[in-house]
Amino acid sequence: MTNENASPRPVHSPCIGVCALDEKDLCIACRRSGMEIAxxxxxxxxxxxxxxxxIRQRxxxxxxS
Incomplete structure (x- = not known):
């Protein structure tokens, strides 16, 4: 039996604590852009x-490459 009122699991951040943007403004660890992080x-x-x-596409x- 499922509970229709149960909220779906939240989407967690892909951040792994290595925050550095490359020349394309993408984090070298999680592959999010600076704006996506913000x-x-x-x-x-x-x-x-x-x-x-x-991120998966990147x-x-x-x-x-």
Whole structure:
């Protein structure tokens, strides 16, 4: 039996505490942009999931480079 009133699990930050932006304004550790890092606390879960999808794409692009 599922509880329809239960809130979904929150989307956690991909931050691992190594905060340094590269020449493309992307964190070398979590691959978020400076703006994505700054706005993370005010994004809703759908927006956070969209950022996580961008991160996965950036990681895939990095592997192809």
């Amino acid at each position: 706005e993370w606390g005010v994004l809703d879960d759908a927006e956070k999931r969209a950022v996580l999808a961008l 990681e895939a692009d990095d592997k192809q």
